[in-house]
Amino acid sequence: MEIIEYFKLQAKNLCKDFKTQKSYFDADFGRELYQYTPKYFDIDALVLDFDIEEDNFTLMKAQHYIANLAGFRKWTEMLDASSSALKLSELLFKNMHKISVTEWDIYISAQQRENGFAFDDDLKLDIFETVFDQVDDHQSDGYDYRLLQSEKLLEKNQKSKPKKKMNKSSLQIFVLPLVDDERLEFIRTADLIFEKVLSTIEPKNPELVRKLWDAGNYIDEILLKPEMLPIDRDYALSLIDAFLVHHVIELAVETDD
Known part of the structure; x- marks a missing residue:
């Protein structure tokens, strides 16, 4: 077929x-x-x-x-x-x-x-x-x-009515960009993970990397894309930990240049 x-x-x-x-x-x-x-x-x-x-x-x-x-x-x-x-x-x-x-x-x-x-x-x-x-x-x-x-x-x-799978996952994100408290939580999480990654990779110019780092821009422009929607909120948060290291390395290379 x-x-x-x-x-x-x-x-x-x-x-x-x-x-x-x-x-x-x-x-x-x-x-x-x-x-x-x-x-x-x-x-x-x-x-x-x-x-x-x-x-x-x-x-x-x-x-x-x-x-x-x-x-x-x-x-x-x-x-x-x-x-x-x-x-x-x-x-x-x-x-x-x-x-x-x-x-x-x-x-x-x-x-x-x-x-x-x-x-x-x-x-x-x-x-x-x-x-x-x-x-x-x-x-x-x-x-x-x-x-x-x-x-x-x-x-x-089954003769009873089908159950609603309301508890299949946590809250879902349907609209971007994130706003209000939800966006603040993502930014706080990104900042915490950024510091963890920075200490792990030990760049030559850590303060310059910090100056280039913009948690809000990372969340709004790099991490979450419209084509990913709808997406589980907790899963989206976990993506920060999974992929931020690549972005921090790119910032570190930029400072080296």
Whole structure:
């Protein structure tokens, strides 16, 4: 099956799952909510994480969210992609239990920075096949939105209403730039980790590195990107510790020059 046809099928399946929608009154929330009996996707988790408007869900909307799950910002971007980029998107979708789109973007960005050049689609595909697709002992910190066969059977045999996965993760970030107390927390965390990294790498000119360091700019312009949204808040905070060392090294090299 052609890759685009494969994703068209996934979009149709997602649309079918949304058509199982039934409303009910939730006493805890004091209002009408929707419940689903899906066969293919965890609709509750998708609605929660992608902030999906549940009313009037269409096939076009389904295509959009399938494209997101495959690593594209929109469906038309997928249609214009190279054959290697399409194959990579298919592998991302089929391996979302191993690595999420956000985790892959962070991983490949770090590899490009380390190697000093931007990878083309062919090289990205080779790396994904070698590091993730052909290796089984990976476990994503993200969420697999596809229903496993065992979950389908469980869903079929359950007579009670499907549970809402409200506790799947901590708070989500849906909008950038960060503001108010949330932004201050990210900046404080970045400043603390910056000092830890600075003491570890021991640059020749630590005070000059401190003068170049701008925690706010790092959070707003470098760490968090719109294409990463929605993203788990705690996971986003952990990215500071994971990737700040590369930025501090770049600042240190700049002072050396």
